[in-house]
Amino acid sequence: MKTGYVFTFLRKHWGIIATLVGISLFFGLSSQYFFTFYNLLNILNHTTITLILAMGMVFVLASGGIDLSVGSTLGFTGVATALILKAGTPPLLAALCGIGIGALIGAVNGTIIAKFHLQPFIVTLGMLSIVRGLALVFSNGKPIYGFPGIFTTFFAGHVGIPTNIYLTIAIVAFGSIVANKTRFGLYAKSIGGSEASAHICGVNIPLIVILIYVQSGIFASITSFIYMSMMDAAEPLAGLLTEWLEAIAAPIIGGNSLSGGIITIFGTIIGALILATVRSGLNIFGVQPFYQQLFIGLIIIISVIADSIRQRRSRLSRERVVT
Amino acid sequence: MFARSRSPFFHSYLGLIGAVVAISVYLSIASPYFLKVANFVNIGNQIAINLIIAVGMTLIITSGGIDLSVGSNVALTGILVALFYLKMPASSTVPMVILGMILGLATGTAIGIINGLIINTLGVPPFIATLGTMGVMRGLALIASNGRVLYGMPKGFESTFAGFIGGIPKPVIVAVVIAIIGVFILGRTTLGRYAKAIGGNERCVRVCGINIERHKITIYAIGGCLASISGLALTSMMNAAEPIAGNFYELDAIAVVVMGGTNLMGGKGTMIGTILGALLLGIVRNGLNIMKVPANYHQLLVGIIILVAVIIGSKRSR
Numbered sequence: 001m002k003t004g005y006v007f008t009f010l011r012k013h014w015g016i017i018a019t020l021v022g023i024s025l026f027f028g029l030s031s032q033y034f035f036t037f038y039n040l041l042n043i044l045n046h047t048t049i050t051l052i053l054a055m056g057m058v059f060v061l062a063s064g065g066i067d068l069s070v071g072s073t074l075g076f077t078g079v080a081t082a083l084i085l086k087a088g089t090p091p092l093l094a095a096l097c098g099i100g101i102g103a104l105i106g107a108v109n110g111t112i113i114a115k116f117h118l119q120p121f122i123v124t125l126g127m128l129s130i131v132r133g134l135a136l137v138f139s140n141g142k143p144i145y146g147f148p149g150i151f152t153t154f155f156a157g158h159v160g161i162p163t164n165i166y167l168t169i170a171i172v173a174f175g176s177i178v179a180n181k182t183r184f185g186l187y188a189k190s191i192g193g194s195e196a197s198a199h200i201c202g203v204n205i206p207l208i209v210i211l212i213y214v215q216s217g218i219f220a221s222i223t224s225f226i227y228m229s230m231m232d233a234a235e236p237l238a239g240l241l242t243e244w245l246e247a248i249a250a251p252i253i254g255g256n257s258l259s260g261g262i263i264t265i266f267g268t269i270i271g272a273l274i275l276a277t278v279r280s281g282l283n284i285f286g287v288q289p290f291y292q293q294l295f296i297g298l299i300i301i302i303s304v305i306a307d308s309i310r311q312r313r314s315r316l317s318r319e320r321v322v323t
Numbered sequence: 324m325f326a327r328s329r330s331p332f333f334h335s336y337l338g339l340i341g342a343v344v345a346i347s348v349y350l351s352i353a354s355p356y357f358l359k360v361a362n363f364v365n366i367g368n369q370i371a372i373n374l375i376i377a378v379g380m381t382l383i384i385t386s387g388g389i390d391l392s393v394g395s396n397v398a399l400t401g402i403l404v405a406l407f408y409l410k411m412p413a414s415s416t417v418p419m420v421i422l423g424m425i426l427g428l429a430t431g432t433a434i435g436i437i438n439g440l441i442i443n444t445l446g447v448p449p450f451i452a453t454l455g456t457m458g459v460m461r462g463l464a465l466i467a468s469n470g471r472v473l474y475g476m477p478k479g480f481e482s483t484f485a486g487f488i489g490g491i492p493k494p495v496i497v498a499v500v501i502a503i504i505g506v507f508i509l510g511r512t513t514l515g516r517y518a519k520a521i522g523g524n525e526r527c528v529r530v531c532g533i534n535i536e537r538h539k540i541t542i543y544a545i546g547g548c549l550a551s552i553s554g555l556a557l558t559s560m561m562n563a564a565e566p567i568a569g570n571f572y573e574l575d576a577i578a579v580v581v582m583g584g585t586n587l588m589g590g591k592g593t594m595i596g597t598i599l600g601a602l603l604l605g606i607v608r609n610g611l612n613i614m615k616v617p618a619n620y621h622q623l624l625v626g627i628i629i630l631v632a633v634i635i636g637s638k639r640s641r
Contacts, residue, residue, distance in 0.1 A: 066450075116634050119587040121389075125574060126630035133623025141619055245454070258448045290465030290566075297458025300451060301441065308446040 009266075015306050016254060016270045023274065027281035034284055041161060047276040048168040052223045053247035054268050055175040056216030059185070061251055063212050064192035064260030065120035069109060070220040071244030072131035075236055077102045078224035079135045082144040082234035091151040098221045105131055106217025110210030128244075135236040143233040156229035164226045171219065172269065179263040188212055192260020246275050249296070253303040274299065338635050339583065339599040346606050356613045364492050368560060370605035371498035374598065375553040376576040378505035379546030381597045384580050385509065386542050387522035387589025388442065388449040393550040393576060395460035396434050397569030400427045400554030402464045405473040405564035408480060415477035423480060427555045428548055434460060435547020439540030457573070464566040473564040484559035494556045501549065506594040508545075518542055522589025579604055582632040603632070 010017070027034040053070050060067045081098035085091065105127065112123050157163045179185040187208045190198040199205055220239075228234040252258065253274060254267025278299060282292050350357040376393050383390050404427040408414045414423070434456065441452040484493050509515040517538045520528045529535055553572075558564045581587055582603065583596025607628055611621050 112630070112634065118633055119581070121587055122578070122581045122633050123630065125578060126626045126633065128574075129622050129626025129629065131626075133620060133626060136619035137617075137623060245458075249454070252451055258450055288466075288470075290462055290470060292462075293458050294462025294466065297455045297460075297462060300458065301447070301455035304447045304451045304455070305441070305445045 031284045043276045043280045045162050047272045048164045050246045051272040052219050054250045056219035057247050058251045058263050059188045059212045061256050062188045062192045062263045067216045068124040069127035071239035072128045073105050073220035074224045074239030076131045076135035077221035078228045078234040079139040102217040102221025103214045106214040110213030114206035114209040139236040143235045145233050152229040155225045176265040249300050343603050350610045354613045366609045367495040371494035374498045374601040377579045377597050379549035380576040380580050383546045385522050385592025386518040390546050391453040391573045392456040394569035394572035395457045396550040397554035398464040399460045400430050400551040401558035401564035402468045408476045420479040431551020432544050432548040435544040439543035443536045468566040484556040509594045578629045
């Protein structure tokens with residue numbers, strides 16, 4: 001039973017595991033710096049931001065939606081929290097305010113999507129613009145510096161390993177439990193699988209959709225705390241492009257479907273690690289940032305092609321069983 | 324075109340037309356700059372660049388797809404054409420100038436065909452496939468130009484899109500012609516009808532024995548080709564090719580298409596709506612500039628307008 005579980009698990013994820021191992025081996029064999037403790041820690045450190053954003057995104061994707069506004073939310077909650085901190089508010093209260101703002105942005109997204117039956121793509125595209133605008137207006141376009149030490153230590157300090165890694169592990173564990181063990185996770189998947197059936201089964205679809213986007217907003221605000229603590233500055237343009245793109249790319253590489261209905265937390269972790277590993281390896285090689293964009297684009301395409309081939313094969317085998 | 328739409332023309336576009344007229348009237352009263360010829364040229368050129376891309380995007384979204392790579396396409400086209408002119412001998416002669424532009428169009432069309440092939444033959448969702456090509460093409464543009472802005476194109480190329488014919492800026496004429504062709508393609512041709520049908524129910528169209536693959540690839544090729552026309556116009560107008568040109572153009576184009584009333588899920592598309600959406604966004608952007616609204620507020624207000632337009636549109640369609 002136990003080995004059977006491991007076997008199916010490996011069969012489901014062998015593609016991305018092999019990709020991660022292959023990429024790591026390639027970089028490890030070609031550079032002596034790759035497999036150093038410091039570099040591996042660095043990779044994990046850079047994975048945290050993508051991964052926390054992705055934990056919100058997997059539920060959004062599972063419900064058949066998409067959230068383009070997470071990068072802007074990251075930027076704005078960072079700016080807002082920084083301003084609240086600078087006003088002399090205790091760090092804990094400031095962080096709670098930041099989380100509240102993230103939740104509010106998510107609630108607006110979710111409400112518009114659920115109540116007006118609008119496309120998540122276009123709603124969150126509008127919010128992307130609005131929230132980034134708010135970040136620019138409130139910060140006056142300039143980075144904000146100087147936070148209390150306790151705030152930056154909590155979100156990007158060192159206790160053996162960077163504290164944001166502990167935080168990420170906690171959030172991933174939370175996401176995994178919510179996805180697999182709670183009714184909320186089940187409902188999120190059921191909405192993406194078939195909204196009509198979910199409705200007939202009595203799922204309160206608007207409520208679940210709003211909660212899904214609220215969760216995404218909250219995770220984006222937590223990411224902003226890490227980001228501003230790492231940089232020791234809250235930038236209005238934080239999370240402009242790569243962050244939200246990777247927050248969508250990591251789950252997709254990991255095998256979450258854009259059309260909804262499934263959540264794979266393990267795949268998402270591997271997807272985020274693949275992206276961070278490639279970035280780190282290219283940096284070690286001294287490859288220009290230009291090429292990095294090229295490679296990341298290629299990896300997204302290749303992994304999705306692999307996924308679609310796998311899906312087609314499993315669909316074929318299923319159809320064969322039926323006939 | 325008027326007779327075919329089920330609801331009367333003015334009824335279905337009343338909101339957009341009203342918004343365009345209201346904002347224009349407000350701006351012409353509130354600002355002495357709005358009704359100036361120079362300002363109209365400015366608005367026209369800005370709208371033209373966006374509209375040319377949005378016409379292709381309308382076709383793609385109607386067929387149930389999406390193309391995020393158009394912005395990178397604009398940049399790569401500009402860079403490759405500029406490199407062609409800078410590296411080739413005798414590049415200022417007329418045949419070479421024309422050859423360069425053909426190269427640009429071929430680049431864009433090829434990107435579109437690649438998108439279509441990845442989406443069709445490999446069954447990758449359009450969002451992700453074009454997200455990938457967006458990264459790849461932007462990377463190629465940066466690599467080919469080494470991250471620098473390229474100057475010094477021949478005069479013949481510069482003057483293709485710069486200047487006026489009969490007092491109207493050339494990019495505007497190009498955009499108008501393309502928009503009219505777009506209205507025709509979507510409303511009157513088999514390709515347009517198949518685009519709507521594929522977006523509405525792909526399986527059904529397949530069962531009817533229609534070659535979906537060919538039509539989809541054609542649609543993405545048209546989208547890519549139009550993006551490269553926009554890239555040529557931009558490069559020619561700026562007299563420089565930037566590797567980061569066209570950043571976020573895809574989002575502008577998609578916003579305009581959806582504001583116009585095209586359904587993001589496919590099956591329902593309106594080219595007239597796209598044209599009105601592009602007008603609205605262009606006038607709003609211009610208004611923010613001439614009313615001297617601080618730049619930091621622009622993004623905020625544009626986002627609000629997109630959301631409001633889409634919410635009103637969704638009520639209208641129901």
